[in-house]
Amino acid sequence: xxxxxxxxxxxxxxxxxxxxxxxxxxxxxxxxxxxxxxxxxxxxxxxxxxxxxxxxxxxxxxxxxxxxxxxxxxxxxxxxxxxxxxxxxxxxxxxxxxxxxxxxxxxxxxxxxxxxxxxxxxxxxxxxxxxxxxxxxxxxxxxxxxxxxxxxxxxxxxxxxxxxxxxxxxxxxxxxxxxxxxxxxxxxxxxxxxxxxxxxxxxxxxxxxxxxxxxxxxxxxxxxxxxxxxxxxxxxxxxxxxxxxxxxxxxxxxxxxxxxxxxxxxxxxxxxxxxxxxxxxxxxxxxxxxxxxxxxxxxxxxxxxxxxxxxxxxxxxxxxxxxxxxxxxxxxxxxxxxxxxxxxxxxxxxxxxxxxxxxxxxxxxxxxxxxxxxxxxxxxxxxxxxxxxxxxxxxxxxxxxxxxxxxxxxxxxxxxxxxxxxxxxxxxxxxxxxxxxx
Ligand SMILES: *Cc1c(COP(=O)(O)O)cnc(C)c1O
Numbered sequence: 001x002x003x004x005x006x007x008x009x010x011x012x013x014x015x016x017x018x019x020x021x022x023x024x025x026x027x028x029x030x031x032x033x034x035x036x037x038x039x040x041x042x043x044x045x046x047x048x049x050x051x052x053x054x055x056x057x058x059x060x061x062x063x064x065x066x067x068x069x070x071x072x073x074x075x076x077x078x079x080x081x082x083x084x085x086x087x088x089x090x091x092x093x094x095x096x097x098x099x100x101x102x103x104x105x106x107x108x109x110x111x112x113x114x115x116x117x118x119x120x121x122x123x124x125x126x127x128x129x130x131x132x133x134x135x136x137x138x139x140x141x142x143x144x145x146x147x148x149x150x151x152x153x154x155x156x157x158x159x160x161x162x163x164x165x166x167x168x169x170x171x172x173x174x175x176x177x178x179x180x181x182x183x184x185x186x187x188x189x190x191x192x193x194x195x196x197x198x199x200x201x202x203x204x205x206x207x208x209x210x211x212x213x214x215x216x217x218x219x220x221x222x223x224x225x226x227x228x229x230x231x232x233x234x235x236x237x238x239x240x241x242x243x244x245x246x247x248x249x250x251x252x253x254x255x256x257x258x259x260x261x262x263x264x265x266x267x268x269x270x271x272x273x274x275x276x277x278x279x280x281x282x283x284x285x286x287x288x289x290x291x292x293x294x295x296x297x298x299x300x301x302x303x304x305x306x307x308x309x310x311x312x313x314x315x316x317x318x319x320x321x322x323x324x325x326x327x328x329x330x331x332x333x334x335x336x337x338x339x340x341x342x343x344x345x346x347x348x349x350x351x352x353x354x355x356x357x358x359x360x361x362x363x364x365x366x367x368x369x370x371x372x373x374x375x376x377x378x379x380x381x382x383x384x385x386x387x388x389x390x391x392x393x394x395x396x397x398x399x400x401x402x403x404x405x406x407x408x409x410x411x412x413x414x415x416x417x418x419x420x421x422x423x424x425x426x427x428x429x430x431x432x433x434x435x436x437x438x
Contacts, residue, residue: 327368
């Protein structure tokens with residue numbers, strides 16, 4: 001344990017008059033003393049906000065409450081409060097009250113793709129299972145912020161059971177993603193119960209947990225939690241670092257514990273204006289992540305939830321960042337940049353273009369340096385007509401269950417065994433006319 005900073009000591013004294021220094025390491029203490037009001041915030045950090053900011057604060061928290069762990073609060077750089085990336089992610093801004101054109105309460109239509117309570121089933125083989133609705137820190141950029149602190153959306157035991165039953169009775173589901181809220185705010189025992197139940201379902205091959213605790217509450221990653229988690233392999237964890245400053249000694253210790261337990265770690269960042277919308281910041285972030293055995297997984301375009309307009313960047317900013325990463329640094333440092341499609345279309349990867357043109361025998365490409373190059377394609381390629389008769393195919397795939405495999409989407413258009421020649425959006429006016437005429 002390193003020595004405490006002056007700021008940490010002042011925070012402890014402010015949030016808990018009986019607080020002793022060793023409490024800092026206790027995640028329950030951290031949770032019990034989350035900062036939720038302005039007076040405590042100011043006193044703990046030794047700052048004073050002007051009258052206008054105080055008034056804005058009151059209006060904003062009435063709609064979107066604040067909660068900051070003492071630990072995360074201690075990362076705020078008080079000498080440049082307004083520009084601090086930790087402050088911006090944690091402290092309410094009056095800009096959250098602005099609902100701009102195109103904003104939506106539930107842009108991802110998680111409610112509509114929910115066949116059972118707590119479950120969003122959007123992709124063929126995996127589901128999102130919301131097992132908790134609480135978080136230790138309320139991220140200002142939360143996509144589900146409309147539900148934060150909403151008592152009505154706490155999943156009940158019965159709802160959880162119905163969700164689990166859906167997973168048990170849906171054999172296509174091979175991957176279950178636990179999210180929330182933050183699943184790591186559940187007790188070790190409750191989490192153990194959920195993971196044990198999922199372990200008992202044959203078709204569930206992997207479980208993933210999405211958590212921000214390594215960032216905002218690294219004290220949560222205790223030896224006992226990790227000892228329990230390692231009994232539930234194959235288990236993957238995705239965390240949510242947005243800025244290199246968040247990779248503190250405590251955060252790194254938490255990541256080491258998880259990685260040492262054999263848990264593959266990924267990171268999902270959100271591209272946030274004024275926080276990390278800069279190629280240099282992103283490059284520093286991904287380098288720090290891989291140095292701590294965390295693989296950058298996704299970089300999200302900030303979605304269209306209400307009150308996030310001040311965090312959004314043009315998509316071009318994300319492309320520019322990807323351009324600065326691809327080729328310039330190790331391939332495993334590069335996340336996939338995605339836009340989560342409004343209306344529930346799922347995550348759509350977007351990337352700079354590297355394929356410039358092509359003819360029947362050559363493709364023309366450019367690399368990260370701007371070098372234009374060609375790749376010569378084979379002069380002849382004998383297509384193998386695929387009628388899904390794998391037994392008699394020269395490729396001899398020998399995949400079990402291959403006969404149940406169904407091509408969907410663009411993959412379907414490419415499949416030889418499928419007659420579909422185009423995919424048409426429902427409600428297409430021209431097709432509607434054809435039907436009306438028929
Ligand atoms: C993100 C997400 C998943 C997981 O997607 P991957 O691309 O497999 O990481 C699954 N379900 C929903 C509803 C999601 O939003």
